[in-house]
Amino acid sequence: MEKDFFDQVYQVVRLIPEGRVTSYGTIGKYLGAPRSARMVGWAMNGSHRQDPPVPAHRVVNSQGLLTGKIHFETPFAMQERLEAEGIEVKKDKVVNFRQLFWDPSIELSLD
DNA sequence: ACAATGACTGAAT
């Protein structure tokens, strides 16, 4: 079972600063799989059992919707964690998503 | 091997 791709996804997600969010497609694109956004989400399915904690709650879809909250311990745990980091969540979607958006291909390049 | 599924995305309506 190769999980190289998974590990890369987990690492990128762990690089997301608090109070910031990113999308599955962005991560996939950063890893060279811009058309495999679904695979990224599928990879996140096993993120909860990783020894190093993976802030999956900082990963949302391109619309800023908390589509993956249902896979958390509880459907509302994701929103609570985001709010705990200062991120406003309204009706399952991140407020000011565009401002809070974190793009590794940009943020990591600026040093 | 075929069909269905999904933590998605972008375009069209």
Place this chain on the structure above:
DNA sequence: AATTCAGCCATTG
């Protein structure tokens, strides 16, 4: 801005 449609791709039945 919200909803729908079609495309994508690895996993699973």
